[in-house]
Every structure is written in C-alpha cells, then in structure tokens.
Amino acid sequence: MNVAAEAIAEQPAHPAGSETVVQAHGLTKRYKNAVALDGTDFRIGQGRIVGLIGPNGAGKTTALKAILGLTDFEGELAVLGMDPRRQRPQLMREVCFIADVATLPRWIRVQEAIDFVAGVHPRFDRAKCERFLARTKLRANQKVREMSKGMIVQLHLAIVMAIDARLLVLDEPTLGLDILYRKQFYQSLLEDYFDENKTILITTHQVEEVEHILTDLLFIRDGKIALSATMDEMGARFAEVLVGAGQVAAARALNPIDERAAVFGKSIFLYDSADPEQLAQLGEVKRPSVSDLFVAIMKGTYA
Amino acid sequence: MNAITKSPFAWLLKREYWEERRGFLRAQVIAAGVIIVLSILGVIVAEVARSRWSGSIQIGASGSLTDALQNALNHNVDGLVRALDATMAMFGMLAAVVLFFVVFFYLLGALYDDRRDRSILFWKSLPVSDTATVLSKAVSAVIVAPLIAVVVVLAAYLAQQIVMSIWFAAHGLNPFLLLWAHASPFSTWLHMLAMIPVNAVWALPTVGWLLLWSAVARSKPFLWAVAVPIIAGVLNFWIQLLGMPHVDLRFMWGDLVGRSLLSILPGSWMAVYADAPDINRLMNMDDANQHIGTYGMMYHTFLTPQMWIGAIVGIALIAAAIWFRRWRDET
Structure with missing residues (x-):
C-alpha cells in the first residue's frame, strides 16, 4: 500500500445517514490461499447511494456476498439489524439484489417470473411491476432465452423495483449492456425507485457511469476499506x-x-x-x- | 385449499413444474401416445387383413372378431377383464420407466443447473429458505411427477378404450357392455395411486444421493453420482476375489449401490419380498386380481427395516444437500 492510501485509510469511516443499514466490524473472510476481507470496518446509512469501488480481487464481491448471506465469514456484520448468516430468508424480504444481467433463469416466461415472485415475496407489488413492464416491449409469454441482454435487465429491474425493499445491492448491474440500456437503467432507479427510506449499494467497473448518482464512496483495496466518504466530504x-x-x-x-x-x-x-x-x-x-x-x-x- | 395453493411452498412446486413440464408431463404423454398410435395402427392392420381374407371390406359385418368377442363375453369374462387390466398395467409400467429416467435426471440437475447458469443468484435473491427450495425439489420428484404420471396413465387408458369402443361399435358390438362395465381396471389404477406414498418413502435414499451430488459437484454430477457407488461395488468385488475382508456382495450391490441409484423406480420396493417365504400369501394373488402387489403387501413395506433405514439415510443425505445449497460458495 502506498503512503497516500495509508493516510486516507486512517480517516474514520462514517458516511452520513440517519439509520444504519449495514454495519461491519472486523469483517474477515479467508479462502484457502487468499484473504478476501481483512478485518474490514464500514457503515452504510439509510437513504444513501453507495459506490463500493475497488480493483479486481480487492474483496468487493466477497463483501457483497457476506452482506447477502451467501458466504460465511468471521467478524461482525449486521444488515438491517440482522445476521445474514442465520437470518437470510427474513433478511431477503427487505434486501434485493441484481448480480449481473444474465442471472434470470433462461426457461422462465415473463408471466411466470411475476407470478412466482408475487407468490413468494410479501413485499412485491404486482401492479407496479406490470406498470414498469408496460413501458417495455416485453410480452407476457416471452421466455428469457428469447430476450436480448437489455430486455432481460428490463425484466429484472421491473421485478426488483416493484419490491418494497430497504436495501438494493447491485453487483456490476450493467455489465455487457449497450449504452442506451445503461443510461436507462440508472435513470429508472433514480426516478421510480430511490427515496430516503431506501439504500442502494453498487459495485461497478464503470465508475464514470455511476459517479453522478452516488452519495457515498467506499474504496476497497486488499480486503480493507481505503476510503469511506460522502461525495460532499x-x-x-x-x-x-x-x-x-x-x-x-x-x-x-x-x-x-x-x-x-x-x-x-x-x-x-x-x-x-x-x-x-x-x-x-x-x-x-x-x-x-x-x-x-x-x-x-x-x-x-x-x- | 385456497390457503394451500397460495402458500409459498405451493409456488415452489409450481416453479418446478414450469421448469420441468417437458419431462414431468410431455414425456409421459408422448410415451402413452405412441402406444395408442400403435394400437390404432394395429386395428387398421386387422381390418385390412380381414378384408383381404373375405375379399371385400365389410366394416360392421359379423366376422371372426365379433364371434370371438361374443364368445368371450359369454364364456370367459375373466379373460376379457384380465386383458383390460393388462392394458392399464401396461400403461402404468411404461409410465414407471419414463418416470424413472425423468426423475433421475431431474434430481441430478435440480441443484446443479442453476449453479451452472448462475440463475441461483436470482433464486437466492428471494425470501425463500434453502430448506424449502431443496424440499420442493424432493417433493416434486416423489409426489408431483408420479401424480402427473398416474393421471396421464388414466387418460391414456380412457383414450385407448375410446379407440377400441369405436372399433367394437363399428362391428356391431356394444362397447359399454364389453369395455366399460368392468371396474377392475379402475381399481388397478387406484392401486397405482395408492402406491405413490410407498414409492416416495422407498425412493428417499436415491433422492438424497442424487440431490447431494447435484448440490456438491462442480461439474458432471451424473458421473459422480453413478461412478462412486459403482466403483465402490467393483472394488468390493475385487477385494472379495482376492479373499480379503469385504462387504457382503448382496448387501453391497442391493442395499448400497442399488438403493442409492434405483430406488426411484416405482415398485422397486418389491425387492424386499424377493425371498420372503410367504410371498404368495402377501401378494394374495388370484386370477381376477392381478395387481402389482396388493394393498396389504404394499403397506407391509412400511414395517420392514429396509424401508426405514433407507428413509433415515435418505433424509440425512437430503439434509446434507440443504447444507451445501446454503453454504456452497463459488459464484
């Protein structure tokens, strides 16, 4: 680590925000031959749009997986006051995530996807989802395998935006999308989804693309937070x-x-x-x- | 009922059906359809042959078929009923074989395919526990798919009877008297329905074994699931050839290898009775009642140690599959 980064890391990690949505203390994850998270501390407040930014292998994805309860870890981590290891199903009622564009099952039809999410998710608003879909060219009986990447992400976004969640996690959400869909993606999130009760956590390589919508920055490097600041700070x-x-x-x-x-x-x-x-x-x-x-x-x- | 169909678990079962209807429903319909088409072809061949013999096409005239059936009706009702039972049993056995292959590959892919195409990340973004997910797949394999198969068997039997009825009627025979007045085929069908719970519990070791590999394997779950028991069996046999201490061969092949791979075959629990001295009493066979085992024999299986030890092992394997589904970390 260079001197400048060390100096920056010494600053206390306290981005603004009234209520705490994510609180990590000494978050550590070791793989067989590498340390992905090295005693990381950070806090994410409610009503923020946070960019988690770091080079490949810095621990971004591991941090997201820990938050979503997809991996085991050492240290303390509370997401909406819950332990993602032990309370995952309850946690997922209030947390949504889009991992990347290609994770919708290829066999499913638009109608089936909506029916299923409506059936298992207590906070899903079907009418809202259908309103979002009405703006697209997607047809109810269309299968995901018949869609372009851009259309798949429209469907996924319509489903996720119709869920009244408190934390939305986006992991490289626009990877492989063409520029029109990328612009539209963040535009929709800001116009139709985000409000002061919601929190969005984004990782992306395309920093320029999210720069103007972020309220907070978290730079991660070698499993440690290198910078935690609001955009104003x-x-x-x-x-x-x-x-x-x-x-x-x-x-x-x-x-x-x-x-x-x-x-x-x-x-x-x-x-x-x-x-x-x-x-x-x-x-x-x-x-x-x-x-x-x-x-x-x-x-x-x-x- | 409404509360049940609207519960999240019912939606998980629907989800499995949507993904697998090609195997659960379409494969069964195609298999039964092939038999029905073959029987229609058979009727046509019979008609053509008859018309050649008599020199002209005389549908409706009294020929040898009419005489034979009239004779059967008068003197040998049992034989006719047995033929109808056999038709139902044939559709049932065909469905059982199709079900075995469909369910085998369904279970191997159930926790693997969505890891391979990363759609597991979508399923895991919903508030559904991994336990519910895995159980929905086990229930689909041992309850939903067999129920669909049994319904298709009934539909196929009815379709076959309609074809035969038209043929009989064309020859001036009363199909209601000949084909529809006998309850026995329908009791054979109820028997298949009643067998589903027995099959389901008996299938647990295979269900658990296949789900476990489906949840664990990084690639080629089929190879792991099949190669591990078979190589173990061959090694054991080889050790026995060398005269060294080994697992009893029958136990190895039957209770370990067989139960881990073949228990999902409907009716395979009958292996329990393979050398029961009172098999005839248990089967309670008589001429008019050619069921594949009687109700007494079927449910007697629940009293055997093979059933319960297998079920416990199967449940442990399913629990392991749930654990791997929860904590497998690779994406």
Missing part, C-alpha cells in the same frame, strides 16, 4: 489543480497524492486536505472525478 477533502510547467516544483512541495501529465506541458496534481488558498495560487482548482481519485488511491495495486 470527498469534494471538500480532495482537490485537483492544473499546474503550468513553471510551478511544478511548488506544486510538488505541497505533498500531492498523485501527479499526471496533461496537455500543453501542464500537469495535474491531486491533493488530500490541502489548503485551498495555496492551491488556488498554483492554477485552476476543481473537484477530482471519482475515477481519477480511485486511480490515485489504488496506485501500486497492480505493481
């Missing part, structure tokens, strides 16, 4: 400055956490908790993008 803490060639030495003196080349011989410096007035003297200051911040903090992960 992130904006207040981190700053990006476009520095001309003449001031590079001065910029380096302010301990940037990252430096990269820009056009016309200029450089972009990324700072953590630097003095805004000092930065303003160096050049144009702006809020860094989540992906640039991610790259800076994860630097060295693949080295």
